[in-house]
Amino acid sequence: MNRAIVKNGDLIQIDYTVRLEDGTVMGSTLDNEPVETVVGNGDLIPGLEKAVVGIARGDSKSVKLVCDEAYGPRLDEMVQEVDRCKFPEGFKPVVGQKLELAGDDDSLFATIIEISEEKIKIDANHLLAGKDIIVDFRIVDVNKSSDCS
Numbered sequence: 001m002n003r004a005i006v007k008n009g010d011l012i013q014i015d016y017t018v019r020l021e022d023g024t025v026m027g028s029t030l031d032n033e034p035v036e037t038v039v040g041n042g043d044l045i046p047g048l049e050k051a052v053v054g055i056a057r058g059d060s061k062s063v064k065l066v067c068d069e070a071y072g073p074r075l076d077e078m079v080q081e082v083d084r085c086k087f088p089e090g091f092k093p094v095v096g097q098k099l100e101l102a103g104d105d106d107s108l109f110a111t112i113i114e115i116s117e118e119k120i121k122i123d124a125n126h127l128l129a130g131k132d133i134i135v136d137f138r139i140v141d142v143n144k145s146s147d148c149s
Contacts (some may be wrong), residue, residue, distance in 0.1 A: 003056040008040035008145070009145030016137040021064075026128060034140040045070050046093065050083050060138040067130050073132035081119040093120050 006012055013034040018027045029035055037043040046071030055061055067073055087093070093112050099115055099122065102106045114121035 003058060004142035004144060006039055006052050006055050006057075006142055007138060008053060010039050011143040011145070012037060012039055014044075014052065014137055015140055016048070016135055019134050019136070021132060022132065026133070038145075045075040045135075048137065051135070052137070056137050057139050057142045060126065060136070062134060062136045064132065064134050066132050067128075070131070070133045071126040072109070072130075074125050078124040078129075079113070079121065080124075081121045082119035084118055084120055087120065 004010075011038050015029045015034045017025060017030060017061070019025045035044075039049065042049070044052070047063065047065035050069075051061065051063045051065075067107040084093075093115050095112055095115060097112045099110045099112065100108055101124070108124050110122040111127075112120055113123045
């Protein structure tokens with residue numbers, strides 16, 4: 001029996017666990033349904049998007065991804081101080097609190113990292129930005145794209 005091999009444009013189901021090099025698990029789909037995505041659409045981090053191509057249905061793999069292949073580098077411009085008056089009246093900020101900020105096209109998520117009398121410092125970098133990670137994954141299912149290539 002031939003097993004489907006993943007290529008760009010295929011709709012796949014994938015289970016994965018993301019961990020730091022010290023073994024700390026940062027996220028996993030194992031307690032939920034597998035993620036369904038079209039390979040090449042950019043829904044997965046770049047290194048994982050590349051790593052799944054050529055893998056057969058049912059196979060597992062572990063890949064180490066440097067930060068540029070994962071969640072990117074930490075960017076200083078993603079850390080900003082915002083005047084407290086810009087927040088709603090009665091807002092009680094807490095260090096570590098997550099915020100959803102409305103953007104022009106999308107929402108941006110940030111974490112409060114510092115609070116002063118007049119300013120709130122927020123960090124909109126991804127939690128894993130600047131970190132190398134290890135992704136253990138398994139291709140659960142492959143539905144071939146309908147192109148003729």
